[in-house]
Amino acid sequence: MRNIYSIIAKQIVEEAGRIIREARETNTFTFTFKDDETPISNLDQQVQDYMTKRLKDSFNIQVMGEENCDDIDASKPYWAIDPIDGTWAFITHENTSAINLSLIENEEVIVAIVYNPFTNEFFHTEKDSLSYIGMLTLPLRPNNTVAVVNFKPEREHPIVKSLNQLFKEDRVKKLTSIGGSITYSMCMVAKGAFSNYIAHFSKPAHAWDLSAACLIIKNSGGYVTDLEGKEIDPIHHKGFIVASANATARDDFLAMVNPLLEQFSQAE
Secondary structure, X not given: OOOXXXXXXXXXXXXXXXHHXXXXXXXXXXXXXXXXXXXXXXXXXXXXXXXXXXXXXXXOOEEEEOOOOOOOOOOOOEEEEEEEEOHHHHHOOOOOOEEEXXXXXXXXXXXXXXXXXXXXXXXXXXXOOOEEEOOEEOOOOOOOOEEEEOOOOOOOOHHHHHHHHHHHXXXXXXXXXXXXXXXXXXXXXXXXXXXXXXXEEOOOOOHHHHHHHHHHHHOOOOEEEOOOOOEOOOOOOOEEEEEEOOHHHHHHHHHHHHHHHHHHHHHO
């Protein structure tokens, strides 16, 4: 990380991660449910408030976040925070939650951070740079063999049927359903653990949802597209996303899954 924005942002995110980790280790957190029946812990707001104050104290830049955030002027630079992406995983003591932080200017991500405080995996990048986990350049290894799905799928969903069929035919070597943070799973594609990852947004995404992970994947040589292979809008996207480690992984996977998806969708 080269510029002052990245250096200070890294310090803020790491401290926020310590707060989350210690609360989970001591089981000193509470949670309730939002109107959409998704959980929210007291740590979500606490961590967002901490990060917002630190960012505002350090920079003369707007800050928005998932939890009760202020309105911002999107024509000016702003920070976007998701204090705990994957709250279900956090409250059930899984290790697949993450902190998302992006600096966005003119609808482009300038600085991107995704941090898993439980595994201490710190993914980061900047515009026109490489992507890293810690000090190591991404990807750590090439991967064209693993497909992953994560959008609360029903077993009879056409996507699930399509992926299961590919697995039965040995065209996908490993099929995994993973919960928790979508951005952490996307960064595992950038890392080289997965070749492709599928998720679904039934409502338009917010700036704090996908933007950091999208730039991390892009700067690692990967792609985030829709099912047609078109690059998504990382700030406002709605619908399916396919995160792919490289062009070969993207093209091969979409060529395999789309005919089956059409077949199973027509059968319903």
